[in-house]
Amino acid sequence: MSVAGAVLLTSCGKSNSPQSGANKTVPAREVRVAHAEARSMERVIYVVGTLAPQNEAIIAAQVAGQLGKNLVDLGDEVKAGQEIALIDTTSYEALAAASAANLARAKASAANAVQNLKRIEDLQREKIASASDLDAAVAEAARTQAEVKAAEANNAVARLNLERSRVKAPFDGTVAARIASPGDYLAVGAPIVRLVQTDPLRLQLEVPERESLAIRLGQSVRITVEGDTNIYRGQLSRIAPAIRSSSRMLPVEADVPNPGGLRAGLFARAAIIVSDRDPVISIPADALITFAGLEKVVLIDDGKAAERNVTTGRRDSGWVEIVSGLNAGDAVVLDPAGIRTGQPLIVTEAAPNALTAQTNAAN
Numbered sequence: 001m002s003v004a005g006a007v008l009l010t011s012c013g014k015s016n017s018p019q020s021g022a023n024k025t026v027p028a029r030e031v032r033v034a035h036a037e038a039r040s041m042e043r044v045i046y047v048v049g050t051l052a053p054q055n056e057a058i059i060a061a062q063v064a065g066q067l068g069k070n071l072v073d074l075g076d077e078v079k080a081g082q083e084i085a086l087i088d089t090t091s092y093e094a095l096a097a098a099s100a101a102n103l104a105r106a107k108a109s110a111a112n113a114v115q116n117l118k119r120i121e122d123l124q125r126e127k128i129a130s131a132s133d134l135d136a137a138v139a140e141a142a143r144t145q146a147e148v149k150a151a152e153a154n155n156a157v158a159r160l161n162l163e164r165s166r167v168k169a170p171f172d173g174t175v176a177a178r179i180a181s182p183g184d185y186l187a188v189g190a191p192i193v194r195l196v197q198t199d200p201l202r203l204q205l206e207v208p209e210r211e212s213l214a215i216r217l218g219q220s221v222r223i224t225v226e227g228d229t230n231i232y233r234g235q236l237s238r239i240a241p242a243i244r245s246s247s248r249m250l251p252v253e254a255d256v257p258n259p260g261g262l263r264a265g266l267f268a269r270a271a272i273i274v275s276d277r278d279p280v281i282s283i284p285a286d287a288l289i290t291f292a293g294l295e296k297v298v299l300i301d302d303g304k305a306a307e308r309n310v311t312t313g314r315r316d317s318g319w320v321e322i323v324s325g326l327n328a329g330d331a332v333v334l335d336p337a338g339i340r341t342g343q344p345l346i347v348t349e350a351a352p353n354a355l356t357a358q359t360n361a362a363n
Helices: 089-125 129-165 208-216 350-361
Strands: 028-033 039-054 055-060 065-070 085-087 167-170 173-178 193-195 201-208 220-225 234-239 250-255 267-284 289-291 294-301 304-309 311-316 319-324 331-334 345-350
Touching: 039 055, 039 208, 039 311, 065 089, 065 193, 085 089, 085 129, 085 193, 089 129, 129 167, 129 311, 201 208, 201 267, 208 250, 220 250, 267 311
Parallel strands: 028 345
Antiparallel strands: 028 331, 039 201, 039 267, 055 193, 065 085, 085 167, 173 193, 201 250, 220 234, 220 267, 234 250, 267 319, 289 294, 294 304, 294 331, 311 319
């Protein structure tokens, strides 16, 4: 509990005024107490980063020709394998048809050559055909088979070009930019659209070197973005093998499912949960006094108030981690504002563990 401008704890001593003949008596105060105790708290590393697309690609022409039709526009969602543009498909369909015809003709010629070779072999066994006729038939069969292989290769290229003339999305995503328009002549490699995949998003973070040894794959991450009250969750999926020497930071990435409200490029604040069961000494938050950068608690020493400086850490559900200054079981005064050092205190209410400790001490 921060108490700025409240009455500070002051030592009760003799008055410096010559008109004061006796010490002022500070009345006793009724207080509630609680015990410092070991509680499980999350250990969290707070970092900032940027939400980036899971995948991003400039979809470019793989064949040359005029862009006949652009089937998508800015913001359109597409599925992997979906057609997004058509490049001179009529010409490539004609080339594929011609290539298929050439292949059929080559196969017919090869079949005829094989039949002719078989006939010459039969005649040669009967001593009717000469050896030169047999050699010519063998050569013709080999030539036509070679033509079939060449025609098959040409047909494969023609079919591939026809397939490539129908530009398709390589992954599920959203069109981030339409670069080419119908009627544009596209050379091989000319960009057509920019496609991004935004579910899941890729959260890019940098962890300070001093915290990097606690980072592990699979750790949960809580994410918030400016202007959005929702808390998003993800998991660490990638960790760089080395710390950057220029910044002494460790690059890490988390995959963040996107329900639809997140966009690539957003600045994000992330809490990496490195441990969800970390026992620490804690006290209720309303037992803490904070003033001028100092943190203190009030203890009871022989029935009187005694202040002690503490160092705090994490906060969780109304409790504060005490890094130094207290031990488990120490009783601290709740709502200590206005209490003076040395002031008599009367405990009117205590947590069950504190009451038990007092009973055991009395026995």
